Amino acid sequence: MKKPKNVSILGTKYEIKHLDVVVHEDAVCFGLIDPDEKTITIQEGLDEKEREAAITHEIIHGYLIESGLPRYYNDELLVEWLTRMIRAIVKTAAVAIGEGD
Ligand SMILES: [Zn+2]
Numbered sequence: 074m075k076k077p078k079n080v081s082i083l084g085t086k087y088e089i090k091h092l093d094v095v096v097h098e099d100a101v102c103f104g105l106i107d108p109d110e111k112t113i114t115i116q117e118g119l120d121e122k123e124r125e126a127a128i129t130h131e132i133i134h135g136y137l138i139e140s141g142l143p144r145y146y147n148d149e150l151l152v153e154w155l156t157r158m159i160r161a162i163v164k165t166a167a168v169a170i171g172e173g174d
Pocket of ligand 1: 130134149152
């Protein structure tokens, strides 16, 4: 699978990096976003579902900060809920709009 090197979050370019180990506040994690450096770092070697969830999770953090909601940026419960629900929400909306099946 191709690994993009950059992504735009509401017009702000974030570099996507991959590291063998990602550490945040002394804890190993699957991913990390740095809104000051404009980087998203993802752990190397994750399986497809873990990688997809980690990238989605960090991008949601990015959308919260870039859209002017810093209050929610560090709300891990909210970010993780959005990570799990966004695809279901998009699918439900597509059905309601008449585009889904
Ligand atoms: Zn997080």
